[in-house]
Amino acid sequence: MTQIRIYQVNAFTHLPFGGNPAGVVADADGLTEREMQQIAREMNCTETAFVLSSEVPNADLRVRYFTPQEEVDLCGHATISAFAALGLEQRFGGELPRTVIIETKAGLLPVMLSRDAEERLQVVVTQAAPQFRPCDLTRAEAATLLGLDESDLDPERPLGLAYTGLWDLMIPIRTLDAFQRMRPDLDAIAASNRRLGVTSTHCYSFETVEPTSHLHTRNFSPAVGIPEDPASGTANGALAAFLLQHGVLTPEREQVRLIVEQGFECDRPSFIHVELDGEPRSPRTARVGGGARPVFQGTMSF
Structure with a gap:
């Protein structure tokens, strides 16, 4: 019988x-x-992270990510959760802040570890270099996928595809009311995501619940077994890069800092901190970060 230590964070x-x-x-x-x-x-979480030894020069460890249905190249929230679990096991010694290099299928990525004023662990993950692709999905088709009218989409904001480790479809939504009225057709979204070669359909708006937030988002990834993701690190990093690429965001001193709220519609409020280096229409590096709360730990036998 095999036994492993396992956490939910x-x-x-x-x-x-x-x-x-x-x-x-x-x-x-x-x-x-x-x-x-x-x-x-x-486990049936949106993702489970598996921490392994790495044989790649300059990498401190390797992380693989699995949804309940398949492996994915990168997952921001599972990376943050993994380091919270490693902290419980005292697997990274030395003083903080410090940087750890992880090997992923999206490449070698730096992870910055620090503590906030209350001594809680903070994890910031550097994502893969931003990429963008054209998209042939019309706004009317996008609205139908979400159970909305085309008028619920923001005509002033871009719709398209972006990548910072995983490809995502970005759909602009006008109001919070439209987010609450969404009735996503998950089978149609799964088929659309597969056709477009993306992991998720990521909806965004500049209208927010909290005044300290800059963006409000919902994320649907049924093609990889996730009906709705309450907090999407990779997709929100890609979203920030996408908005800078389209000139929607204006950086100060070549850096954008955002707080993205997500998960409100599924009663799991989440706040993703995003940092983006670059100039208008030329994003360079996206980083996502935040804290984590261990919920339980135990032993799995099989």
């Missing part, structure tokens, strides 16, 4: 029932790919 929150839950196996060396997929399905 809520990322992008310090509240026990907020944020985005991720499973974490802090020592996954020796597990097969099939076992990782089965463990992720058993």
